[in-house]
Amino acid sequence: MRIGEVARLAEVSPKAIRRYEALGLVAPTRHANGYREYDDDTIRLVREIRVLNRLGIPVEETRPFLECLVAGSEHGDDCPESLAEYHRAIDDLNAQIDVLTARRDGLVQRLREAAYRRSVPTPAPGVDDPLSLPTGLVAPIDDGAAVRLPGLRVPALVLNDTDGARIDLAELGPGRTVIYLYPLTGRPDADTPTGWNDIPGARGCTPQACGFRDHHAELRAAGVDRLFGLSSQTTPYQREVVARLGLPFTMLSDPGFRLADELALPTFDFDGARLYKRLTLVIRAGVIEHVFYPIFPPDRHAAELLRWLHHKES
Template sequence: MRIGEVARLAEVSPKAIRRYEALGLVEPTRQANGYREYDDETVRLVREIRVLNRLGIPVEETRPFLECLVAGGEHGDDCPESLVEYHRAIEDLNAQIEVLTARRDGLVRRLREAAYRRSGVTPPEQVQDLTTLPAGLPVPVDDGAADHLVGLRSPTVRLEDTDGSLIDLAELGRGRTAIYLYPLTGRPDADIPAGWSEIPGARGCTTQACGFRDHHAELLAAGIERVFGMSSQTSEYQREVVSRLHLPFAMLSDPDFLLADELSLPTFEFEGVRLYKRLTLIIRDGVIEHVFYPIFPPDQHAAELLRWLHEKAESR
């Protein structure tokens, strides 16, 4: 086959294949007229390079995996040399993570200093870490506030998302949509309000969002068509969260609690402000198929949803 066909089958560019050739990772045969000729084994090798490179292994370091395949291995990591390369790549990534973490923490400190500089208030010495949950958080109990939801139709409620679109919850289309409702997300440059961690189920919105981010591709593969986060915060505030956390899905803003009033969803008050309780709706073909409530711990909820989807698939 020609290089264009290999590129199509392996989902890379012809330029990338020529680079692999220059590095001696793949070797085409030559026809009498001088044209390169590739076979199915080349496609297999190029696919292996692509997968490994996307995992963070440089193209130049994929040679042990390719040699394992050429030697007859079913998988590129069936050989001891490949495992050694895995360890080296992991150590390299850990070193990069340490450097990037130090840079991030430095930026957060400067951000907090700038935010507090003219406030007349001295910032705390420690930067608030929103990406991990503290131990000993109170566990929410099921108060029955969501028992009535399964089987209800998703109402005609139009909410703005962080992409600037209006989403009608009655017109989500076919398939499953996951909407996880949360009270509010904090920011590294602002302190968590006093008493917030003592409210059962309140703490953990950032970690929950990160969980949905990290499992997003798996959720789509398991049957979720769309994922939305949703709170009563403004779209402007939510856009900062989507950008900072690199979320691959949009957030819905419901400052007027339109959905809460339509479906009698559980909310609570904190310092005179009404907020959503943490809850996830699974809407399938316009009808609420399942509700997760209460949710704890929030950082494990996306994995919990993924297990539920797998169980549903196995029970068919």
């Protein structure tokens, strides 16, 4: 058969077959008129080269497998020399993986350093800034999920906070406690997930936290004895946020959505994960005194809460 037919049956290009010939890996029969004639054994050899090359073995290193086939073996790796080549190829790939991993880790570290270095100053135009809200966000609507909450007693749930304490929500004391629930906070070295800004009320967890930070002293003066953020993110993740943003309050981790299940709090799904909808509970003497829901824009929510407190005490 001609080279074009071999190329079609072996799923390679004629140019590749000519290269294999130049390397002495395949040897067609040559007629007196100069034409090359290929047989079924050539197709088998070319297919073997193609498969091995796709696995990362260079064409030049496939010779042991081809010699094994030519010697009459059913498979190209039935011979000890072929197994030795497997080991060599695996060792070579492991070395490449180590080099690439080191390069990736170096880039990740530089990205992290650069991102965190500019996480407080105003970013360059066009760069997504986790400390501010983009224009055009869609406000969430009130779906009635919080109507039944005022007057309910807070369940006896113990959650971990970022100071290492275990907070019993039923033992918060007689004073006023504020717990603001949020979906998740981003980090400077990670892009905003695709589609996140399109979810009404999702964007803005970091600006909201900064708002509570900036109004913390005023909230305490207005009668808030304890303030917590709460999400389903892990305590170590939240601890980094508290440290990076300089928050004067701690955060509670509820990865199992125990509070949501006890009080039927609103949640939503995003990219296969369940998340809390943004909601703030004002608790007094173990009872939910007031609920803010929906919340928009989140970066102004601390000031909104402060106005409510002043009105409540006036």
